[in-house]
Amino acid sequence: MAAISDLDNFYLQHAEPVxxxxxxxxxxILKQDKNITAAWKYRMPFFCYKxxxxxxxxxxxxxxxxxxxxVEGKHLNHxxxxxxxxxxxxxxxxxxxxxxxxxxxxxxxxxxxxxxxSGLVKI
Numbered sequence: 194m195a196a197i198s199d200l201d202n203f204y205l206q207h208a209e210p211v212x213x214x215x216x217x218x219x220x221x222i223l224k225q226d227k228n229i230t231a232a233w234k235y236r237m238p239f240f241c242y243k244x245x246x247x248x249x250x251x252x253x254x255x256x257x258x259x260x261x262x263x264v265e266g267k268h269l270n271h272x273x274x275x276x277x278x279x280x281x282x283x284x285x286x287x288x289x290x291x292x293x294x295x296x297x298x299x300x301x302x303x304x305x306x307x308x309x310x311s312g313l314v315k316i
Contacts, residue, residue, distance in 0.1 A: 203215075203237075207259075210290055211289045217293055218250055221298055221299065222248060225306060228243045229242055237250070237251060248263050258286045259287050260284045260286045261301075263282060267280070268313065271297075271301060273285050273297060273301075285297075
């Protein structure tokens with residue numbers, strides 16, 4: 194039997210409904226562009242666009258809410274994004290007990306992808 198990768202284990206270690214939310218986010222992210230790949234970096238699940246780190250998933254230490262982090266979040270303006278003590282990245286906290294705002298998430302992912310596609314963020 195094959196060993197479970199650290200990336201797969203990340204999704205397995207969380208209880209429902211957080212686990213379900215993280216898996217749904219993974220699916221939403223990966224379907225945005227064929228050039229997005231899943232990776233395990235810094236002991237976290239990252240998503241790369243053409244090999245460049247683009248976004249990641251995590252669970253907030255204090256609120257225990259799952260979130261999507263945008264690597265170049267400083268370039269994104271949206272009321273649902275928060276910067277906390279980060280200089281470059283912004284996160285979007287999600288309610289694991291509620292419906293995901295899929296349209297908002299997809300819009301933010303496309304805005305972030307456009308930073309890379311436009312050349313503002315070098316690939």
